[in-house]
Amino acid sequence: MSINPVAVSDRVSLEVDIACVGFGPAMGGFLTTLARGLLSPDGTPAVESAAMPGLPPQVVCYERADDLGFGVSGVVTRARGIRESFPDLDANQIPLATGVTVEQVVYLLDPIGASRRSPTLRAADAVLRGLGRLLGVRHHALPLPWIPPFLSKHGGLVMSLGQFNQWVASQLMTTGAVQLWPATPVSAPLIEDGRVVGVRLADQGVDKKGHPDAGYMPGMDIRAALTVVGDGPVGAVGQQLDAHFGMPDEHHQRDWAVGMKMVVDLPPDCALQAGTVLHTLGYPEPEIFGFLYVYPDNVASLGIFVPSWFDSPVRTAYRYMQHWMQHPYLWKHLSAASLRSWGAKSLQESGWRGEPYLAGDGYARIGEGSAVPTCSRVRAWTRPGPRARSWVKRCLSC
Ligand SMILES: Cc1cc2nc3c(=O)[nH]c(=O)nc-3n(C[C@H](O)[C@H](O)[C@H](O)COP(=O)(O)OP(=O)(O)OC[C@H]3O[C@@H](n4cnc5c(N)ncnc54)[C@H](O)[C@@H]3O)c2cc1C
Known part of the structure; x- marks a missing residue:
């Protein structure tokens, strides 16, 4: 040619x-x-x-x-x-798009012994299982009695x-x-x-x-x-x-999380109502967070975050998502669902330290490339450090 x-x-x-x-x-x-x-x-x-x-x-x-x-x-x-x-x-x-109607944060126990839990967490799980129904454990899961402020989206929207x-x-x-x-x-x-x-x-x-x-x-x-x-x-x-x-002094961008997600059609008789917001922690690994949001017309978006501080993953993010969604607490809603699409997206997790020069001669930076995304807020909450308070303060104001 x-x-x-x-x-x-x-x-x-x-x-x-x-x-x-x-x-x-x-x-x-x-x-x-x-x-x-x-x-x-x-x-x-x-x-x-x-x-x-x-x-x-x-x-x-x-x-x-x-x-x-x-x-x-x-x-x-x-x-x-x-x-x-x-x-x-x-x-x-x-x-x-629809308004948030139901919010729940759920701790998922490991139903099949697949996750790498510390001895302390295993002991805590054993206590939870022992007290079982008394505490409200059903389908290997404990819905938490409160929602951390940064996860509370009351009055907000669920949307694509x-x-x-x-x-x-x-x-x-x-x-x-x-x-x-x-x-x-x-x-x-x-x-x-x-x-x-x-x-x-x-x-x-x-x-x-x-x-x-x-x-x-x-x-x-x-x-x-x-x-x-x-x-x-x-x-x-x-x-x-x-x-x-260059970056401002002591700033760097070197932490990213991976989000694996899918969109499904829930079965017509699914008990989850539009506007439902579920956040999970504890499974498939203690470091991995999950989410399930329900749109109108029985469509749901769900997935996991694999954070940057998760050491030595032994499975792919895609495999972790499959383990997560087959947890009995979720699978009861999802087993009869059909897949619309799936994919992955990265999240900037370097936090304040990841903030580049926001403006310079002739240019400006906006959005996630310029500062703190959702997952970093989660990190602040789970791993309190010297800057945690300011992170949380910032997330509460968003
Ligand atoms: C799994 C997951 C779940 C999330 N859940 C939530 C949530 O529940 N609530 C929430 O508030 N946030 C959530 N987020 C975060 C949210 O998606 C991001 O904060 C948001 O998308 C960032 O918006 P942005 O406009 O900065 O960047 P992006 O949405 O990433 O948009 C950047 C755009 O730039 C385009 N682009 C990139 N390079 C080029 C180029 N060279 N030329 C032209 N175009 C280019 C890209 O194609 C893209 O369209 C989630 C993220 C993930 C991964």
Whole structure:
């Protein structure tokens, strides 16, 4: 096949006002607030573009995934930030969203002797089993009589993050104030003289090693006065910024958790009602946390977190999830369920120490790549350390 390579000098450059990387919930929130500021009450542009005078401000967001709402993503949230971004929020407008109705934290005993429990935990388990029904142990599980504050989502929402992102994207697109480009990965920040001046989009039509192949097209250079990076917990663009500018003193990003999750259709006679939020601990290993959230129409999202402080895992995260979901306490609901989809996502777990420079010349960082995610809050709670109090304080305020 003859290939007509395009010289790199043919790389096209485009001037915009604000270039954004990644369309996750953080970027959705940022763009929603920004779009409001860019429009007059009558919906006309409130300011003019500096990059393209005579036009409204050019705000362009690039998302690498084929869709603006993708992934296997069930979440429960107090929705404070969401309600701030959408003061008139009607959760019924968001597919698969519903209010939290039932919350339970459950300690799972090991029903088959598969987990590596310390002698102390084994002794505690034996006591629990001995006192059994008196304490409320059923199906090898003890529902806790209280919910730790950071897990309490009373008044919050259960929803699919993918559906939510799609909903936010549709709201944004109707404003006409921002452009959203799915299936458009960013390969690198453009840095000149210590200033971020935009981003370079990934080259198209390259072979596995990145060399030009059939249909080669160099990615455009998008030059912008401001670049906003919200590319998630392990974003390549954020990592390149960290490599170039370094991290604040004593800060580092080196702890990540893995979340394995699936979405299922529960059987029609399932006893779990929409809005149910179950969190589990204790099994398949004491370090592994589980969650099960029930959406409307008998759809549920469930999965586990395998934290970074979990030493020497002996099974894959996928296998751990299968052990977890087959625990009798959960399996009674799930054995007749059918799988819709499954997947994995990482979580930034470096906490405050993982906070990079949040803003610099020409750029800003937002979202999980910029600070503390859920699992770190769990870590603070389970492993109190010198910073635990501030972690918990922060999580209580979210
Ligand atoms: C198993 C699991 C369960 C969770 N449960 C909850 C929960 O119950 N409640 C809760 O509040 N949070 C929960 N979270 C955390 C929540 O998912 C994250 O905090 C949230 O998604 C972070 O949002 P973000 O916008 O910063 O990043 P992300 O959601 O990761 O979005 C980043 C986006 O950037 C895109 N991107 C990355 N690199 C590029 C590039 N080079 N070019 C273009 N686009 C790019 C990605 O494709 C992605 O769409 C959970 C996470 C996991 C893994």
